[in-house]
Amino acid sequence: MNKRKISIVIPVYNEAERIDQVIKEVFGLEADKEVIVVDDASSDGTGEKLKKLQKEFLFKLIVSEKNEGKGSSLRKGFAKASGFWGVAFDADLEYDVNDIRKLLAEAEKEGEEIIVYGSRFLADYKDKASFHYLGNKFLTALTNILFGLRLTDMETCLKFFPLQVFLNLSLSAKRFEFEPEITAKLAKNKIKIMEIPVSYKRRTYKQGKKLRFKDGIAAVKMILKERLRK
Numbered sequence: 001m002n003k004r005k006i007s008i009v010i011p012v013y014n015e016a017e018r019i020d021q022v023i024k025e026v027f028g029l030e031a032d033k034e035v036i037v038v039d040d041a042s043s044d045g046t047g048e049k050l051k052k053l054q055k056e057f058l059f060k061l062i063v064s065e066k067n068e069g070k071g072s073s074l075r076k077g078f079a080k081a082s083g084f085w086g087v088a089f090d091a092d093l094e095y096d097v098n099d100i101r102k103l104l105a106e107a108e109k110e111g112e113e114i115i116v117y118g119s120r121f122l123a124d125y126k127d128k129a130s131f132h133y134l135g136n137k138f139l140t141a142l143t144n145i146l147f148g149l150r151l152t153d154m155e156t157c158l159k160f161f162p163l164q165v166f167l168n169l170s171l172s173a174k175r176f177e178f179e180p181e182i183t184a185k186l187a188k189n190k191i192k193i194m195e196i197p198v199s200y201k202r203r204t205y206k207q208g209k210k211l212r213f214k215d216g217i218a219a220v221k222m223i224l225k226e227r228l229r230k
Helices: 019-027 046-056 070-079 099-110 131-147 163-168 178-188 213-228
Strands: 006-012 033-039 060-063 085-088 114-119 159-162 192-197
Touching: 006 019, 006 070, 006 099, 019 033, 019 046, 033 046, 033 070, 046 060, 060 070, 070 085, 070 163, 070 178, 085 099, 085 163, 099 114, 099 159, 099 192, 131 178, 131 213, 159 163, 178 192, 178 213
Parallel strands: 006 033, 006 085, 033 060, 114 192
Antiparallel strands: 085 159, 114 159
16 A cells, blocks of 8 residues: 555535535545535535636545535545545635645654644734634643643644544534544544644635534534543
């Protein structure tokens, strides 16, 4: 098996304004990679754009019949992956795709039994008065306390892992509670998680950010559920 091949899964829902640039940026990444795009029943023309882009860029396209959420999209995507490594990349241009190479370098240096998180808060994160920042810090602190971790950014999209480790976790989250579920299960399986700083440009709700207060409540429920589950 090619131990440098990365499976990049992009969950997409109503990103017609950005999807062209996202695909171009991901394919501009200099790495041995495959790209899997999961369209979560978009209704704004994203699906039509993806079909056109597929003629120029060689990516696998999975289309959900109904909107199920980020967690479901990621599970569908990684189930079809063939790389040694896996990483998710959001279709909102908040992250820098070139940071994936930094995650790969750190993972290869540390070994195959480690997960590398790209922490937004180890970098120069300025918007520390926002609900987004405070909510993330609360969820991360709760996860750290209940699972004996020392993370700074549990909710990061950029989680870099050996694909087989992901498949062995038997994840079930459908929406944004995916992040605490995978973190909790990694901790319970005593799989080491380390962090490195990554770039981040937060978009506003007017620009299409989809996380809401109810997603934070769902994340708390998932954290508590995993702590109580043996």
